[in-house]
Amino acid sequence: MNAKELLIELLKFKSITPNDDGALNFIALELEDFEAFFIEKEGVKNLLLTKKFNDEGEHLAFGGHIDVVPAGEGWENEPFNPVEKDGFIYARGSQDMKSGVAAFVSAVKNANFKGSRLSLLLTSDEEGEAKYGTLELLKFMEEKNMLPGYAIVAEPTCVKSFGDSIKIGRRGSINGKLLIRGKQGHAAYPEKAINPIHDFAPVLKFLAGFDLDPGSAEFAPSKIVLTDIRAGLGVSNVTPNDLRLMLNVRNSNDTSVEDVRNYIEKLCHGLNYELFLTQSSKPFLTDANSKIVQKLNQSVQKISGVVPELNTKGGTSDARFFAEFGVNVAEFGVRNDTIHAVNERVSVEDFEKLCLVFKDLVENF
Template sequence: MEVIELLKELLKFRSITPDDDGAMNYITLLMSEFDAKLLDINGVKNLILSKKFGDGLNLCFAGHIDVVPPGDGWSSDPFEPEQKDGYIYARGAQDMKSGVAAILQACKDAREFDGSLTIILTSDEEGDGIYGTKEALKYLKDNNSLPDFAIVAEPTSTNKIGDMIKIGRRGSINGVIKVNGIQGHAAYPSKCINPIHQASAVLANFAGYDMDAGSRYFDPSKIVITDIRGGMEVCNVTPSELKIMFNIRNSDLTSYEDVKQYCEHIFNGLDYELTLKESSKPFLTDADSKIVTNLIDSINRICGVRPELSTTGGTSDARYFAAFGVPVVEFGVVNDRIHALNERVSIDEVAKLYEVFSDLIRYFK
């Protein structure tokens, strides 16, 4: 099966972020019927492939060729794919060279489509992502070639291929609150300002607080404290400051400004400093969007299941499509060994993913 052989070839590239190890050149030659644009930005490779079949919609498939470091303890060479018992073992097998292989083979085999097909691949998804997919989309926007719809082939299935697609993602806001005090001897508390005592009076209304009630597709945006530290780990000196670190995976019902205002409300009256950083914004694609309904139909025809629509998990490059106003979904193989030792993917899942993408291209309307 061609898609499986292609996957094996992709898995041989030691494409640890942001190094593509030559994979983009290989893919450009493979997809010779597509127009190719390579954007090399600060060591990050971004490949845009496009082919116009007709005057209809522009459908985009996207993914990343880069992988995380393999680590030690593998049963086989992580960059020499091993096929065994219906699986292929290698770094990137699930996340996400299986998705890239299915994209490339489905688009390569496409003979008819009422519109244009675009493929965006980057070598910087597992890293900061600053010079990756976002830059490719900027280029397309500047050239009036933004896609109408997009699908990112991240591994989204849970128990079997086709049981879940992502129609959105939560955002992520990291915060640090530093409560200032005056250090002193524990025997003379009146001569100190103990930031731990001050913070403890308000933490009950902060730790684990739900910023919203959630919605059909999003859980509540909960404040999760990840670290609290202060003092010198001795029993007779009060600390001069207390640092509280937290994260919020926020829905589209809670914004950066909402979090900032709530922190200011809770810690009002204390001598504190607040630092907030929004690493990604939440997004949600309409469940009635063409990309969602057509993908559901293709999954049902090929896999015989109706997928759950979800927004769970961390972040992905789908957020960049949403930021450019492109309706986007994510769909791929089962996610159970990504970033783990002896990462593997089911051969049957890869074959079905290719068939789903081929079916989507064939019947997209």
């Protein structure tokens, strides 16, 4: 089947995280000349497809996920029954990211590849906790001494027009919980209580929206974003026993978990508090002059006629796992204007161009 037919078939699988609904088997059958390794852990199914072409040359990989978020209510059409209308294909996962998967599967099928090996890493656990997906595939490849040197993750990166954005890195994500302890009491007798809201109020302005670093050419500043504050019993005559706050920092390489901890601990000096911080993903940056970025950039410009911005904007993705294993990785895909939304759709023209970009990259890498 051709690339668009492949995409339409993929969109029919109700592959809500972590259920692949048979999509991985379907892809494996499409690439029967690739060696297939099905790796399952904690209910998460993953697939590695790999093929040796030559004894020497580069090992290029593509990464992607076939899982999608739930569809929700209010769709004009059934979200897992793709409909093509007015130049778009409507279905859950059409942009994020079954179009990317279909494009690279199509690109490697009968590929004229001059390097040593092509590999595809596919998971059903990216939209969820992402603990047992791409990371497990890379561990397996490391054990087999077959890690790729370069990788493309086909996430939807473009914003206003196809070709306008290549991601060469991602910020990390640090999550925090802060507990300020007080002593509950009557609002009419504040001197008998310890009000954690009053104690914390002077600190708040130095925490909310504070930039922990100035940013750089590649990364925006690492900003403290408060996501939840709560205290009290929901009545006006009782002061609270404690105040609880949640925060998130999308951090660059210039700010670590310890930097966040040190800053907050200095602010809270003298308060009765507990602070809990976890790094859910680490930042990474691929050299803009690396082969993968340069070759991808050339293919994008050749097919789209657009000069892409090389950036690190947005949230986290599985590209971070490739970087952790020393793989030079970049991300490129279709536009992302309807990802996770009701009536998610992908432009047929964008998808066809993406297929050509990946085909050109494979043939000229």
